[in-house]
Amino acid sequence: MNRMSKGRTRRLLWGAGFTLTLVFVCAVTAFAANSITGAGSTWVYPLVAKWSSAYEAKTGIQVNYQSIGSGGGIAQIKAGTVAFGASDMPLTPDALKAAGLIQFPTAVAGEDLIYHLPGIGPEKLILSGPVVADIYLGKIKMWNDPAIRKLNPGLNLPNMYITVVHRSDGSGTTFTFCDYLSKMSPEWKEKVGESTSVAWPTGVGGKGNEGVAAFVQRITGSIGYVEYAYILENHLSDARLINRDGKIVSPTLQGFQDASAHVDWATAQDFYVILPDQPGSDTWPISGCTWQILRKNASKESNEEVMKFFLWGFQHGQDMARSISFGPLPPSTVQAIRAYWKSELGYSL
Amino acid sequence: MNGSDPAARIDIQSAPAERKAAPRTRRLAGDFLFHKAAVFAAFLAAAALFATVAAIAYDSRQAIETFGVWRFLKSSEWNPVTQTFGALSFIVGTLVSSAIAMILAVPLSFGTAVFITEIAPFWIKKPIAGAIELLAGIPSIVYGLWGLLVFAPVFAQIEPWVNQYLGAIPGIGLLFQGPPMGIGMLTAGIILAIMILPYISSIMRDVFLIVPSSLRESAYAMGCTTWEVAWHITLPYTRSAVVGGMFLGLGRALGETMAVTFVIGNSNTLSASLLMPSATIPSVLANEFTEATTKLYVSSLIYLGLVLIAVTLVVRFLAVLLIRHLQRGEGAST
Numbered sequence: 001m002n003r004m005s006k007g008r009t010r011r012l013l014w015g016a017g018f019t020l021t022l023v024f025v026c027a028v029t030a031f032a033a034n035s036i037t038g039a040g041s042t043w044v045y046p047l048v049a050k051w052s053s054a055y056e057a058k059t060g061i062q063v064n065y066q067s068i069g070s071g072g073g074i075a076q077i078k079a080g081t082v083a084f085g086a087s088d089m090p091l092t093p094d095a096l097k098a099a100g101l102i103q104f105p106t107a108v109a110g111e112d113l114i115y116h117l118p119g120i121g122p123e124k125l126i127l128s129g130p131v132v133a134d135i136y137l138g139k140i141k142m143w144n145d146p147a148i149r150k151l152n153p154g155l156n157l158p159n160m161y162i163t164v165v166h167r168s169d170g171s172g173t174t175f176t177f178c179d180y181l182s183k184m185s186p187e188w189k190e191k192v193g194e195s196t197s198v199a200w201p202t203g204v205g206g207k208g209n210e211g212v213a214a215f216v217q218r219i220t221g222s223i224g225y226v227e228y229a230y231i232l233e234n235h236l237s238d239a240r241l242i243n244r245d246g247k248i249v250s251p252t253l254q255g256f257q258d259a260s261a262h263v264d265w266a267t268a269q270d271f272y273v274i275l276p277d278q279p280g281s282d283t284w285p286i287s288g289c290t291w292q293i294l295r296k297n298a299s300k301e302s303n304e305e306v307m308k309f310f311l312w313g314f315q316h317g318q319d320m321a322r323s324i325s326f327g328p329l330p331p332s333t334v335q336a337i338r339a340y341w342k343s344e345l346g347y348s349l
Numbered sequence: 350m351n352g353s354d355p356a357a358r359i360d361i362q363s364a365p366a367e368r369k370a371a372p373r374t375r376r377l378a379g380d381f382l383f384h385k386a387a388v389f390a391a392f393l394a395a396a397a398l399f400a401t402v403a404a405i406a407y408d409s410r411q412a413i414e415t416f417g418v419w420r421f422l423k424s425s426e427w428n429p430v431t432q433t434f435g436a437l438s439f440i441v442g443t444l445v446s447s448a449i450a451m452i453l454a455v456p457l458s459f460g461t462a463v464f465i466t467e468i469a470p471f472w473i474k475k476p477i478a479g480a481i482e483l484l485a486g487i488p489s490i491v492y493g494l495w496g497l498l499v500f501a502p503v504f505a506q507i508e509p510w511v512n513q514y515l516g517a518i519p520g521i522g523l524l525f526q527g528p529p530m531g532i533g534m535l536t537a538g539i540i541l542a543i544m545i546l547p548y549i550s551s552i553m554r555d556v557f558l559i560v561p562s563s564l565r566e567s568a569y570a571m572g573c574t575t576w577e578v579a580w581h582i583t584l585p586y587t588r589s590a591v592v593g594g595m596f597l598g599l600g601r602a603l604g605e606t607m608a609v610t611f612v613i614g615n616s617n618t619l620s621a622s623l624l625m626p627s628a629t630i631p632s633v634l635a636n637e638f639t640e641a642t643t644k645l646y647v648s649s650l651i652y653l654g655l656v657l658i659a660v661t662l663v664v665r666f667l668a669v670l671l672i673r674h675l676q677r678g679e680g681a682s683t
Binding site for chain 1 (some may be wrong): 378396426427428429430497501502505528529530531532593604610614615616617620626628636637640641642
């Protein structure tokens with residue numbers, strides 16, 4: 001190859017590479033301009049998915065949500081890689097201030113315990129908070145333990161090991177559940193505590209709500225906790241619990257909303273409220289909320305796009321939420337959220 | 350000058366200089382490029398290894414400063430709430446699950462290799478060998494799914510038997526006591542054994558075929574049984590390659606992630622029994638990395654990765670030492 005043609009080939013290759021990169025970057029930017037990215041909780045994923053497909057049909061703006069778990073959502077919004085982070089565990093006002101973040105609630109839902117016992121169908125097993133805490137601490141090992149039998153006098157509980165199933169990944173579902181157990185058992189609070197990921201004293205870990213459900217469905221004599229939407233979708237055997245008022249309740253949307261009604265959203269700083277174990281005769285004890293976290297110093301356009309999406313969901317997505325057992329927030333709370341945006345960011349919708 | 354001396358060593362460095370005397374052709378530039386590209390590829394591979402280890406060591410420095418080396422390796426407490434982390438239960442889980450896999454896979458691979466080379470009729474050799482090779486091609490996550498959905502329920506039927514009979518033996522009975530969940534350390538070890546079987550058995554099969562027929566046939570002529578030929582003639586001849594194959598399988602077992610995560614039960618506490626759920630370093634990394642909320646948590650997970658790299662390097666080093674020792678013995682016999 002003589003010198004002339006070698007140089008020409010090299011120039012051609014460089015030119016082609018540069019053009020391709022340029023085209024690629026343009027395509028990616030054009031695509032990104034019309035979309036919002038969020039990441040976090042798997043709990044809220046069904047709701048965000050429903051809202052985002054309707055929102056895109058209406059406005060053409062795509063909401064790209066990655067359900068990597070609450071811990072992941074918090075990490076990504078702190079790193080600024082996403083426009084909003086979703087978490088079932090609210091950050092404390094101090095943590096928010098330190099990281100330059102704000103948070104607001106989205107919807108309420110609940111979780112329940114599921115079990116796999118031969119001959120015992122859904123909603124037949126009744127449990128109480130302290131008994132669940134003892135099961136998860138490993139103190140109650142067999143299904144026919146006197147403590148469980150006392151709550152279920154009519155049931156034929158087998159002489160079987162209890163296989164405890166928990167989450168192996170970090171999760172807001174775990175946070176809500178452990179918060180409930182901490183309130184029910186001082187020993188749990190001291191030994192284990194609550195967080196998105198804890199040192200479980202006993203049991204098997206499944207990945208995601210799906211993993212826990214899969215283990216419980218396959219292992220006879222097992223017990224686990226999952227978000228209520230999974231119980232509905234997969235027809236799992238869920239337990240009834242004794243709530244703070246001493247009544248035996250089943251998980252229902254009304255039960256979740258009763259829990260949220262007992263909480264004063266307007267006065268809680270940064271909407272930091274914990275929903276498990278609220279009073280009320282029909283209240284479901286393991287209710288939870290899910291929050292969206294925004295960066296204060298993100299661009300006004302980015303934050304406004306996120307605010308527009310969620311405000312649309314609050315105002316027009318109530319029926320969609322109810323259809324998958326998410327309790328929409330009352331209008332007074334939505335007003336409080338809009339005022340919060342104004343006071344924290346300086347602008348609102 | 351070099352070309353005229355037939356005894357001169359062919360030196361790669363002088364080759365281009367030699368060929369410059371010949372008329373320039375397109376091959377010259379191509380060969381030059383190829384030489385440089387090969388050097389670059391080798392350099393890139395080595396650099397990638399060093400860069401990976403360096404990056405992991407750098408990211409785990411916060412955990413190293415907080416926990417030190419011995420405390421981290423000795424402690425079995427993994428508590429994200431109190432932010433205390435210790436690697437012991439994962440190191441034990443990794444080593445025990447790999448050990449179970451090796452104990453099960455090596456005899457099975459040996460039997461498979463001997464069957465294919467010595468015992469099988471001609472028409473069955475290729476299909477069996479092909480089937481074993483296919484095992485290596487199945488993605489590891491498919492093994493995990495199969496283990497969880499198909500194998501674990503079946504194993505849960507066998508576990509009460511194991512618990513009752515093996516668990517009652519004094520002493521080692523502690524290893525076999527536990528509720529019949531179907532998942533756990535033993536299940537993970539069995540799935541790993543199935544996964545590493547094709548690697549070990551194909552290497553064994555390849556080297557068994559290289560054993561000179563004269564050796565084997567003279568042994569048969571003297572009245573040796575098939576077992577005696579395999580154990581006393583074939584295996585000593587191929588010792589170093591067989592050990593190399595075993596370490597290849599062990600390396601795979603140590604690093605296997607998805608298959609183990611599905612069936613090992615993901616419990617971060619140490620327990621004596623093989624029937625109880627457990628965790629390995631790759632499985633805890635897969636489960637907890639994306640959600641680790643604090644810097645120390647992430648750093649501790651990366652520190653676990655560094656420990657795994659160290660374990661793998663130690664195993665490789667032992668393999669090289671052992672193979673070299675065996676090879677020294679081999680040469681002397683002929």
